[in-house]
Amino acid sequence: MSIIYLLLTISVFVAVVFFIAFVVSVRKGQYDDTYTPSVRMLFEDELVKEKPASEEKKSTVLNQSNN
Amino acid sequence: METCYHCGDDCYDSVLEHQGKNFCCNGCKTVYEIFQEHDLSHYYELQSSPGKTPSETKTAFDFLENEAIVQKLLEFDEQGTQIVSFTIPHIHCSSCIWVLENLQKMHAGVIHSQVNFPKKTVRITFASEEISLKELVVLLSRIGYEPSISLDDFSKKRSSVDRSLIYKLGVAGFAFGNIMFLSFPEYFEVDEFWLDQFKGMFRWLMFAFSVPVVFYAAQDYFISAFKGLRSRVLNIDVPIAIGITVLFLRSTLEIIMHWGTGFFDSLAGLVFFLLLGKLFQQKTYAFLSFERDYKSYFPMAVMRLVRGSKGEEEHVQVYDLKKGDRILIRNAELIPADGVLLKGTALIDYSFVTGEAEPVTKNIGETIFAGGRQQAGIIEIDVLKPVAQSYLTQLWNNAIFSKGSASTFETITNQISRRFTIGILLIAFLATTYWLLIDTSIAFNVFTAVLIVACPCALALAAPFTLGNMLRIFGNEKFYLKESHVIEEMASIDTVVFDKTGTLTTNNKNVIAYEGVSLSEEEKQLLTSTLRASSHPLSRALYKMLREHDVYTLDEFTEETGKGIVGVHGASEIKIGSLAFVGNDHLSSTHTGSKIKPNTGRTEVHIATTDTYKGCYVFANSYRTGMEALFTDIAETNEIVILSGDNDGERDYLQKLLPASARLHFNMKPDHKLAFIESLQKQGKRVMMVGDGLNDAGALAQSDVGIVISEDITLFSPACDGIMDAARFSDLPAFMKLSKSAIGVIKYAFVFSLLYNLVGLGFAVTGNLAPVVAAILMPLSSISIVVFTTLATYFLGSRIKKEKTKVRSKKSEELTKVIFSPRPSD
Numbered sequence: 029m030s031i032i033y034l035l036l037t038i039s040v041f042v043a044v045v046f047f048i049a050f051v052v053s054v055r056k057g058q059y060d061d062t063y064t065p066s067v068r069m070l071f072e073d074e075l076v077k078e079k080p081a082s083e084e085k086k087s088t089v090l091n092q093s094n095n
Numbered sequence: 096m097e098t099c100y101h102c103g104d105d106c107y108d109s110v111l112e113h114q115g116k117n118f119c120c121n122g123c124k125t126v127y128e129i130f131q132e133h134d135l136s137h138y139y140e141l142q143s144s145p146g147k148t149p150s151e152t153k154t155a156f157d158f159l160e161n162e163a164i165v166q167k168l169l170e171f172d173e174q175g176t177q178i179v180s181f182t183i184p185h186i187h188c189s190s191c192i193w194v195l196e197n198l199q200k201m202h203a204g205v206i207h208s209q210v211n212f213p214k215k216t217v218r219i220t221f222a223s224e225e226i227s228l229k230e231l232v233v234l235l236s237r238i239g240y241e242p243s244i245s246l247d248d249f250s251k252k253r254s255s256v257d258r259s260l261i262y263k264l265g266v267a268g269f270a271f272g273n274i275m276f277l278s279f280p281e282y283f284e285v286d287e288f289w290l291d292q293f294k295g296m297f298r299w300l301m302f303a304f305s306v307p308v309v310f311y312a313a314q315d316y317f318i319s320a321f322k323g324l325r326s327r328v329l330n331i332d333v334p335i336a337i338g339i340t341v342l343f344l345r346s347t348l349e350i351i352m353h354w355g356t357g358f359f360d361s362l363a364g365l366v367f368f369l370l371l372g373k374l375f376q377q378k379t380y381a382f383l384s385f386e387r388d389y390k391s392y393f394p395m396a397v398m399r400l401v402r403g404s405k406g407e408e409e410h411v412q413v414y415d416l417k418k419g420d421r422i423l424i425r426n427a428e429l430i431p432a433d434g435v436l437l438k439g440t441a442l443i444d445y446s447f448v449t450g451e452a453e454p455v456t457k458n459i460g461e462t463i464f465a466g467g468r469q470q471a472g473i474i475e476i477d478v479l480k481p482v483a484q485s486y487l488t489q490l491w492n493n494a495i496f497s498k499g500s501a502s503t504f505e506t507i508t509n510q511i512s513r514r515f516t517i518g519i520l521l522i523a524f525l526a527t528t529y530w531l532l533i534d535t536s537i538a539f540n541v542f543t544a545v546l547i548v549a550c551p552c553a554l555a556l557a558a559p560f561t562l563g564n565m566l567r568i569f570g571n572e573k574f575y576l577k578e579s580h581v582i583e584e585m586a587s588i589d590t591v592v593f594d595k596t597g598t599l600t601t602n603n604k605n606v607i608a609y610e611g612v613s614l615s616e617e618e619k620q621l622l623t624s625t626l627r628a629s630s631h632p633l634s635r636a637l638y639k640m641l642r643e644h645d646v647y648t649l650d651e652f653t654e655e656t657g658k659g660i661v662g663v664h665g666a667s668e669i670k671i672g673s674l675a676f677v678g679n680d681h682l683s684s685t686h687t688g689s690k691i692k693p694n695t696g697r698t699e700v701h702i703a704t705t706d707t708y709k710g711c712y713v714f715a716n717s718y719r720t721g722m723e724a725l726f727t728d729i730a731e732t733n734e735i736v737i738l739s740g741d742n743d744g745e746r747d748y749l750q751k752l753l754p755a756s757a758r759l760h761f762n763m764k765p766d767h768k769l770a771f772i773e774s775l776q777k778q779g780k781r782v783m784m785v786g787d788g789l790n791d792a793g794a795l796a797q798s799d800v801g802i803v804i805s806e807d808i809t810l811f812s813p814a815c816d817g818i819m820d821a822a823r824f825s826d827l828p829a830f831m832k833l834s835k836s837a838i839g840v841i842k843y844a845f846v847f848s849l850l851y852n853l854v855g856l857g858f859a860v861t862g863n864l865a866p867v868v869a870a871i872l873m874p875l876s877s878i879s880i881v882v883f884t885t886l887a888t889y890f891l892g893s894r895i896k897k898e899k900t901k902v903r904s905k906k907s908e909e910l911t912k913v914i915f916s917p918r919p920s921d
């Protein structure tokens with residue numbers, strides 16, 4: 029039954045990982061603007077149509093790094 | 096009537112057709128063409144007519160050639176890559192986001208741009224070798240997205256956002272969930288061998304999770320309770336802090352002594368719900384600023400004549416102006432420093448800073464105060480004092496601006512909690528004494544249990560959720576408040592003070608009457624045709640009135656900025672504009688034979704046809720609609736005072752609008768207004784100030800609730816507690832009533848939550864409080880309070896909305912009456 033030690037450790041570890049992910053996302057400013065990304069998301073198709081694929085990729089990368 | 100495909104404005108008669116689309120002016124058409132050219136016409140598909148007519152000032156951003164100023168604006172500048180953030184007031188729809196984030200299609204120098212919609216800002220990364228900052232700003236202005244750059248940007252720090260509440264909420268939520276999960280086995284009290292074996296470990300894990308909750312997430316409650324006690328106030332945070340401490344200590348003791356599992360789950364839940372309430376209350380309007388002073392109104396740079404040179408000009412930062420500098424102010428520019436007029440005709444609009452309704456004419460040699468806006472051609476000024484010492488900015492040296500908004504207002508929650516805390520402590524001690532006599536062993540348990548269940552979780556949530564909801568309802572109705580406690584203060588107001596110019600009156604000029612020789616039909620036609628060609632606001636207003644006359648194409652048309660316009664058709668010529676422009680000096684009026692004296696104190700448009708003076712149209716600021724009804728409504732429960740920086744020319748008219756009890760004061764300087772509010776407060780009145788301009792800034796800061804009326808809420812408004820869209824001004828009484836009802840809702844919620852406390856106390860004093868009961872009672876009371884307040888506030892909100900639409904339809908009838916009924920002469 030000492031497996032419960034392992035199980036508890038895993039469950040707490042997983043919880044802590046999610047918690048850290050949350051803290052990191054807040055620190056990066058993901059909660060500063062909760063509206064614009066919801067609109068921007070709908071434009072992605074439009075960008076693909078008018079731009080070569082490589083450039084589109086670049087701009088999404090930039091998007092993420094700036095967040 | 097056709098509306099413009101680009102900006103959605105009415106086109107009147109001057110429709111420009113292009114590719115089957117209608118445009119109201121060349122500016123709009125040009126923007127459309129730019130978008131077409133760069134494959135961005137999707138802009139118009141996302142939202143119909145999303146644009147704005149670009150402004151025509153070509154030289155307005157020349158100061159961005161000054162390297163020192165550019166460096167102040169840039170966020171990042173290295174290896175040819177620069178990053179800048181602009182506030183663009185026009186950002187308002189998804190089309191705006193789309194087009195601004197596709198700037199790189201319009202100019203290869205733009206690398207990346209990202210819009211923050213709630214804040215109305217755009218952050219642009221660009222290659223400085225390919226596009227300069229000035230070119231970038233001009234590009235934005237050309238497509239109608241002119242950034243607002245003011246003196247405020249000068250001292251802008253990289254603002255660090257305070258995210259501590261979100262972290263705290265995260266910690267509390269994380270601990271809450273995990274502790275619940277760990278205490279699950281014990282909820283069912285299964286006497287199973289293996290569970291008993293691991294009990295200790297489960298309990299110590301729960302302890303470990305609750306430590307950050309108590310020492311990090313809940314720290315604000317301890318700090319606030321401590322501050323309250325030190326200033327001898329029993330605020331709501333005192334019982335909360337006691338509750339949290341007792342919960343933590345008793346639970347720790349229980350697991351050390353192996354008495355039981357403790358109340359760690361309730362502890363984490365309590366803190367989590369309390370913080371949720373706090374977050375909910377903290378609704379902010381990112382695109383509005385409630386802290387602005389003159390700096391956001393003043394320009395960043397001004398044109399200076401280089402000393403010792405002949406006519407050489409340079410752009411300098413406003414802060415660098417020194418006594419003796421000579422500066423140039425163009426039409427429609429703001430005067431940034433006190434000075435003496437050296438050259439040119441000064442016609443200065445001070446309405447925003449002093450409340451005087453009419454522009455003031457200044458002659459050469461006279462002193463000009465900072466803050467006014469030049470309305471005629473270029474003037475040259477000799478600076479007397481640097482910006483920070485000018486007459487206007489002196490107002491901000493008043494103590495009220497540095498004091499901060501530490502108000503003495505006691506919130507309803509604190510009023511209740513004072514009695515509540517005393518009551519709870521009494522019950523706790525009485526119950527403990529009783530059990531000490533009967534059964535000493537559970538006396539400690541009873542004492543702690545009372546303090547635990549009495550922890551006013553639901554009580555503390557009632558106000559944040561009610562006021563937070565109200566704040567949102569107000570926001571939907573275009574009344575934006577700085578903080579939720581402003582609603583509570585609004586409910587306690589008994590005196591309402593109004594500014595006149597810009598608050599009770601609109602900034603739009605309306606034609607009142609024509610004075611002079613009546614015009615013949617041909618003359619009227621010529622007049623209308625000439626006006627049609629002009630874009631001056633007065634011409635547009637006059638043109639709207641005269642539109643029924645037939646128009647034709649002029650042979651010749653000239654416009655002199657700030658002076659007037661000339662139209663020629665065949666042999667007849669017409670001059671429209673200021674008295675000096677029309678040429679009263681060598682003309683005499685045909686009907687009196689005498690010279691016409693300029694009537695200062697009014698806005699007039701004079702007309703002369705082929706060397707004969709005809710007469711003038713008189714313009715005046717009109718009062719907002721529904722003022723009479725507004726005053727009657729407010730006067731029912733409040734005293735009304737009017738404070739005007741203007742002369743008392745409109746006293747009689749105002750008195751007709753106002754109830755008899757109202758007081759009127761004219762010629763009030765900004766500091767007089769502040770002192771007046773202070774004197775009212777000394778008489779024990781709770782004062783609401785309703786104003787609009789910088790001249791009210793002192794009074795707004797001093798009053799208990801300062802509200803700014805604004806035609807365009809994204810434009811500058813002085814520091815205040817609330818910003819209201821001018822269109823909703825007549826609903827002010829409804830908002831005041833609504834805030835009173837909100838206090839009613841809070842009171843009901845208090846009764847409700849006290850009932851829960853009583854039930855909990857019943858368990859506690861009898862010594863039967865099991866952890867599972869506390870774990871159920873605490874969230875149940877919190878959630879039911881949240882549901883109750885939310886439903887109640889939305890019910891109130893919907894009722895007010897219905898009432899308003901009824902009132903509005905009635906008011907629109909009144910409106911037509913007010914506009915067309917003649918106003919008394921000033």
